[in-house]
Amino acid sequence: MNDCVIETQMLTKRYGSTTVVNNVSIHVKRGRIYGLLGRNGAGKTTTMKMILGLSAISSGEVRLFGESLKKNERKLYPRIGSIIETPGFYPHLTGTENLQIFARIRGTIKQNAVQEALKTVGLPYDDKKPFSSYSLGMKQRLGIANAILNDPELLILDEPTNGLDPIGIAEVRAFIRSLSEEYGKTILISSHILTEIALLADDIGILHHGNLLEENTMADLEKKNQKYIHIQVTSQSLAAQVLERVLHTNNYTAEADNSMRIYDTGIDLVELNKALVSVGAGVSTIQICSDNLEDYFKKITGGVGIE
Amino acid sequence: MVFFVCGMIITILCFVIAALAFYLYRTKVQLMEASTIVDEIANGNMNRRLIVSKTSPVASLCYKINEIVIQTKNELFKHQQAERSYRQLATSLSHDIRTPLASLTGYLEAIQLGYVTGKEKEQYIEIALNKALDLKYYVDTLFEWLKLESGERIYHYENIDIHEYAREIVSEWIPQFEKNDICYDISVPENELFVSIDKTALKRILDNLLQNVLTHGHATFIKVSEEENDNKMAFEIQDNGVGISETDLPHIFERLYKCNTARGTKGSGLGLSIVAELVKGLHGEITVKSIKEKGTLFFLLFPLLVPEKQD
Amino acid sequence: MNNLLAAERLKLRHNRLIISCSSLAIILPVMVIATDIFQGALPKYSIMGWVFRLASLCQYFAYPVLSGFVLTFLIQREYTDHTIINMLTAPVTRTRLLIGKLIIWATWHITMTLCYLAIVCLGAGILYGSATLYGSFYEIASFIIKFGLLHLVTLTPIAWVAVLQRKNFYPSLLCTIIFTGIGFAGLYFPKFLGSLVPWSSVPLITVPGMQVVPVLATTSICICAFFGLFMAVYSFKHQDQ
Ligand SMILES: Nc1ncnc2c1ncn2[C@@H]1O[C@H](COP(=O)(O)OP(=O)(O)O)[C@@H](O)[C@H]1O
């Protein structure tokens, strides 16, 4: 199914002779969280700015909801909520006044939209505190309130947890999860922290020096992350018996299609194979699946890894 | 002069008409845009919203449509979620049954194919039987849990001496503690206290918690206490075992949640969710405190229902 | 557009800079006139002479600088506060956003000019009596308004500079001061050069009895106004954020 909310084709950004985003083709599917992972300066923000039409595209194409942004701004912008870099608000005005300004410019979906958006992120409505005296966490939350003001289908969040304390990070993460799970929103989120993306994203794109090194589902990556021996046999029951009696392990599961996973990776493969063959369990595959996300990222980023 | 006045009036009228025409045109465009969005909603995109300026003449209409869409979407979401969790459950259960079944059949097949003889064969039969019993136990647990989950369980309240009964339940576990080299400290008041409670539910709760100490705790010491306090019954089960990690702790009462992500470990993931359901059924509360590598404390609180005096 | 202007108005709430600029624009002529009244040294000048003298302080110098300051501030603040990103992702074209700002600025400028007119009339009434004021009211009003409007349109290049400089403040401020300087120095320019440069043609064309080529002056002012406007919009439209 080709239901991409954001699709970029060979997106490139050059500043003079330096290419900061190079032929990036990402596919953000409807209802999923897409994590854009990359170190600082990898080009995440630049990519998002190009998607949002804030920054000119050097070459390539962006399609939002299947349409190009140019000439369709009036139709497409209302469907997108975004935070790019630091949330920008007028420092001498209160959070409520700030949101009222943006509500005025963008239009609203209900009478008390500002009040509800503030309530959702846990900020007070109509208080006297100006934005300049907000804490970083409150600023970030106001940014989120502004992004969800019109209950948009697509959220583009550039490092939304940047600079928050661990509790704040957990809160924002839970909130983004609920936006996706409960409200079915499509979310493009960027981060330079691996665990952040690993905990949140359904799909992941890895950006390194402006190149998209990998685009995959998190589920696929997690499979790579586990450590187990994968075997395929003709008789699961015989294999199970061998595992328990000969190799003395209970740490295995029987999967569909006559395959099994042995989580006890200390087992010697040759011995395992011999034992399985001796009872006629009919081994057709035997392999160690062991990878660790972090090692994996190190591998694809050419050894340097991602924080 | 007359011409001038007429001219003025005509000019003003022209302006008014132009303004009205513009206003009408704007409204029409807004309505048309709204209509295409409503079409998309009708085609199933429940995330679409009508966005209008507060001062627009179509604002209240659009706000109402949005409200209806949001409501419908929320209901739809509830259905979808129920469906999803049901599917997840089914997958997970089939998974949990397949592995022990494969193992059980393995032993039986080994016997049938004549790989083992004599004493070893006897041994195999015994293992197979134990595995079958485990499986039976699992299925029983499952049904008990399903019954609880669907709200079909009926609670029978009886008048019993709660201190006596608590002692009875815990003392059944003493041989098991001793077998596993676990020191125990049981403190239950000596006096009589008659309360009205569902006996089997209470036994089930305590049994499950104590069983967990044995299977998961790897403890060397266990403390069980029961007391009456502030018109409440309080139970405490404390061990000095491996504890539960901070990330797992909030989820342990969820159904099918298993802390140890490595599969093939013991347990169905149903025990604690049964406990939680039963505690809820008895209008009690359960809390847990745990420190990794230090131990775990389960704390239960039940309302004290004193039976009516019978003359 | 209505919503955009309403939003711009909301932004100006509790805004100290706009308030101080406005107060300054009002206090300055009031102070000068008050000194004149207390010194009672009026017979030296005719009423128009007095108005021109006042203009040389306020309208030549102070108002263009204040106006440029306000315009710079209106645009530059969006960049420093990072609000530009939120503004640009609203379903409003960039052209409209900028025009909205310019309208707010123009409104401020015109309001200040009218306030100044009112203050001058009041002062003239006290100093010269109402009869003299009635006699030359039309002349005074047209002079002040014309001066104010021409300043307004020749300051549009400031908007362009303000867009280009983003978070900086000084380039556009420097430009404002240069423009004002040229306006003043223009009085001593040769006739042709004075009319060719838009900022010097403003006073030359407004103050009666100056050496000026009216067609050339008008043309250069118009070109300057449209050039400034066009470049501001063009640069804003094609600017990378
Ligand atoms: N205006 C600019 N001119 C030149 N280089 C730029 C400009 N903006 C960003 N860059 C460069 O582009 C690269 C990517 O930046 P950015 O997209 O902000 O990365 P990220 O958000 O992943 O940290 C950086 O190396 C940065 O130096």
Ligand SMILES: [Mg+2]
């Ligand atoms: Mg960045």
